[in-house]
Amino acid sequence: MMPTQAPAFWHKGAKLGIVLLPLAWVFAACVGVRRLLYHVGVLKQQRLPAPVIIVGNITVGGTGKTPLVIYIAKLLKQSGYKPGIISRGYGGKATSWPQIVTPQTDATLVGDEAVLIASQSACPMAVGALRTDAARLLLAQFDCNVILSDDGMQHYALARDIEIAVIDGDRRFGNGFCLPAGPLREPISRLKHVDMVVVNGGKAQDNEFSMQLTGAVAVNITTGEQKPLSAFAGIACHALAGIGNPDRFFKSLQAAGIACESHAFPDHHRFLKHDITFQDDKPVLMTEKDAVKCTLFATHQHWYVPVNAVLTAEFAEQLLHLLKTKHV
Template sequence: MKKTLTRWAADIWYKDHFLGVWLSLFGFLFSDAVKFRRFLYRLGVLKSYTLPVPVIVVGNITVGGTGKTPLVIWLARFLKDSGFNPGIISRGYGGQAQSWPQPVTADSDANQVGDEALLIATQTGCPMAVGPLRVEAAKMLLSQADCNVILSDDGLQHYALNRTIEIAVIDGERRFGNGHCLPAGPLREPIERLQRVDFVIVNGEKYEDHEFSMQLVGQTLVNVVTGEQKPLPEFNAVECHALAGIGNPERFFKQLEVAGLICATHSFPDHYSFQRHDIDFGDNKPVLMTEKDAVKCTEFAGLQHWYLPVKAVPDTVFSEQLLNLLKRKV
């Protein structure tokens, strides 16, 4: 049911603009509610908390994946290389822990802390905490680790936490869909919200002069069970299955297609909780997935299961401007 609703919504937001127009009244109501909530924070009716260290929020204004997680991983490594001690917070979406906040390490359970959080902690080695209340997650982090800057994975709309720098990530292919707010379109906030962020990063080719481009690069498949690595082109001569439970599965499928692979594709909702039968297609064909999906399949994957790690490669001008801005605000 969730898979069907997700596809139906995506069709309205990115393809059937006519039906989106009919729903636009609800989008205007949602937009007004969002603006009023932000206004209450500016008045101080709703309280915001300021941490004793700078906070960099990486988020988006649309529903679904835009490439935030690879960018957060890149940012954490970049900040460490620049002499900072970053800590990372996130909501822990999909996690089913009984209490929050929760610390996250490479040994954490994705079912408890969320797939993206586990991937980030594993890839960066940075101290990390997750919880619906990001202020509490940040406080836990600062009490347990020597962090002098906090990275917030998502949370652009989480105004209870004041931020030093805001980075918005855009899907370069789908952009803003029909341009309407939820439920008529994919927007969490009106497009003009981007005028107030410090940086706009486009996952793909940029459209506007003020935007910075970012590419997701990955050419080596890794076996989920053994860790064996093979170049992507080695799979060109065989038929494969490709599955993805991410915000925009078509991006992953297209990446495989461009590399010359022939795949039967299987889409799942973002943050889908995979079971053994979801990744078993009754044959011995290779099954390719994203790294985010792989962290949830390690316990029941077989030798035919492979994942494709990707890394973010943002515009070098962005890294220079970010570092200069952060140093001015520290």
């Protein structure tokens, strides 16, 4: 299992990453051979009767794929398409796969991201380790004419028409090494073969599309009450996050003028009541992804901050153009 938090030596300047370079070369070679075998047909890809859009990354950890998937799903619906969404269902404890996901599905069964995506996108969704099975389940049970995959760039068994790679604008590629010496699942050169590159935060470079995550309100988990995020400025708060890059959430609160005591948890952490209970009455702010796992034991103290992906009109135009022209 890949680590849920990036080791310090994955960042630039750390010597341990250099020590592990021989293992990284072996890993990169294996990844390259596997991709080649799919490319030449030795390993078979399964092509679906609907176009497939992959939203993935080449690094371990969170880059912002989930809000981008929700953005694309809404864009497709507004453009007349009927998208269905698939994902691995990471962290889910279901005993059989694939699983259909609805906003009411227990996150412990299918994973936190899946429930969040189903809730925010209002699209049919299915999860399973074999994404082709999840996609076929959607096509059999729902009227979908495009499949949108949350992650799965390295799941080459599923043929794809469009690949969108997401980069964390702050961390980018760390020390630039493949696992285990660095955070890369595939070499940086892999990005030459994707259709679009989206940078979450930071500064987009040439041929990259900028994405910003915006969140201006906080929602009470138990009552649904909404407050401007600015209402928490000047109030001592707790902030917790169990996402791939917790610092991104903490920094967004700081930028809003909110002073928080930060509590970072591993990505996909399965929260228990004691994780979000503190010996005071301070408000507790968390991500929406974490909130879906805390609804049964949250109190009036607990709030989540929903975010929306903001991209340029050029991104939407290019994606829709690709969708019209690339599917055979």
